[in-house]
Amino acid sequence: MTSAPVALPGLPDGITAGRFLEGFHFMLLARTLEDKIAALYHSGKITGGVYLGRGQEAFSAALAVCLRQGHDIFAPLIRDQAGRMAFGEDILDTARTYLGSVKGPMKGRDGNIHRGRPDKGMPAMISHLGAMISVVCGMLKARQFRGISDTVGATCIGDGGTSTGAFHEALNLAAVEKLPLVVAIANNQFAYSTATDRQYACKDLVDRAIGYGAEGYSVDGTDLAACLAVFDKAVTRARTGHGPQMVVGNLLRLCGHGAHDDGSYIPETIKSTPLGQDCLKLARQKMIDHRWATHSELEAMEAAAAEAVQQAVAQAQRDPAPDPAAETWQPLASRWLLETDHPTT
């Protein structure tokens, strides 16, 4: 890889080419993995839903590369494969959860995007949109109770998720407690099939920030450099005691809601706007243009990503599936409170 100097044309202040490359690496890895996951779904090898982050990789990865692994908290949502990887999630965790391996973090008890490792600062999302934000608030408060004051908690949501009561309650709570929370709103113009004009009536979602007492930013979500700059600022502001930060990324979901959905309701007129550009292609081109990487270096990166994905998927496919007879069927940590000795329970 060409080693790049610190300040370069084409990059905002404070963002190094190394950072950019790091972000690109996770975007590429996520896209490669998700393309494979989608292919497996279409060939009938995955049971249940598949939700892709196509078009959102820059926004998601940029947030996570600004966080400190092992110290900060990151609660990803539906379309954050790139952010998950940038926060250190093992590619095998993804493959195993999608393919139903008993060795995955969820052991077959939950699937697809509903995975995490809370003990590593990555809670496992529940489906109910908006519900993770207050959980991150509580995790942050716990750190403060323990005397740790410089943890940042970040979480992601879509434009549709901002309409929930949970979103509102949690942002308000975060601001009241002045918590170091960063909320990344990927405004991908659609919530499943619903366009934003049936979702909210404010001019721009970022205008909500001031109403909560949070600091708000709007960014072109297709531009990795811009995303890195805005998250770098938001994470730093949160970490230095300025309370919750809300970042709205404007972009387009470049796929259906899930792999089952062809997204045919997304009009061509929006696909051809700047929102519809592919962030991965833009980032790749930028590296070529600025000579941060050569074609052959990029091709090597792509080959390496494909190889890593192939290995993880092959491993997960070799893994045993969960066995109902070996499953404990115990939903309580307090074993002695389980009722196991009555046929009616």
Added chain:
Amino acid sequence: MSITYLEAIREAQTRALQENPDVFIYGQDIAGFGGAFKATKHLARDFPGRVLDSPISEDAMMGFAIGAAIEGMRPIVEMQFADFSSIAFNQIINQAATHYWRTGIPCPLVVRLPSGGTAGSGPFHSQSMESLYAHYPGLIVLTPATVGDAYWMLLEAIEINDPVIFCEHKFLYYHLKAGALPTVEERLPIGKARITRHGKHASVVTYSAMVHEALRAADELARLGYEIEVVDLRSIKPLDTDTVLASVARTGRLLVVGEAFPYGGVTAEVIARVTAEGFHLLDAPPKRLNARDTPIPYHPNLWAAHRPTAATITEALRELLGF
């Protein structure tokens, strides 16, 4: 010295805050004001920074407690009234209750629900929600009926490594007094029902405030020569089926009483278990008595006729004894 049910709850929280630095309390108006019922009176003063006022955001309050719990804290959430926990329902049943199962990381927290009816409280400040929560795997649901249980079960609940729904009855807050708290040796662990009164002619299986109505009914029937056994479930989930079956084995007759609405629920569950596992023990069809299947009325006259009382329990028992 005497202590009320409410004071026992406050004492338990005081002790938990003293003994365990991971405990904190979160709820509406609970800090300086001491809570709508004063269950946290002076606690914010005595434990600065650990008794926190929340915004009116039950969903976020629960999510906040869950986040803290999975990081190893031991939050207690006070809902101002059980009824408002409906706003937190999602976080309780989908986030807290599934967390250990899904991730292997425990979610130790207590949700205190001021439950049940009092005169004049109406449809939205009177509900008994234990059956709803008990329906979901991954939750412990407790319904203390005595001062001693309010104290010890709350302390035990805080130590449990799972989410606990603690249904404390508002009617008992000030009405119920005890001379002193039971000692640790005298306490009954969570998961065990108590035979509050021994009898041989019929069993009344009940919990929370209805235990006291059932005891009055038993007094009434004692004058006619009947010995009624009263079983206090104490814990709705887990449910002590063995103690219930043993009681039915002694009496052959079963009445199950609950203050909640009739459809499904605790009383139906107890009867389902007894008929499935102890059909041969029954000398009469099991009966149950619940609140009526309408919202809870405001006016005291209507309210008194809505929920089971000593009089209606007595009547139901007479029918059962006459079978």
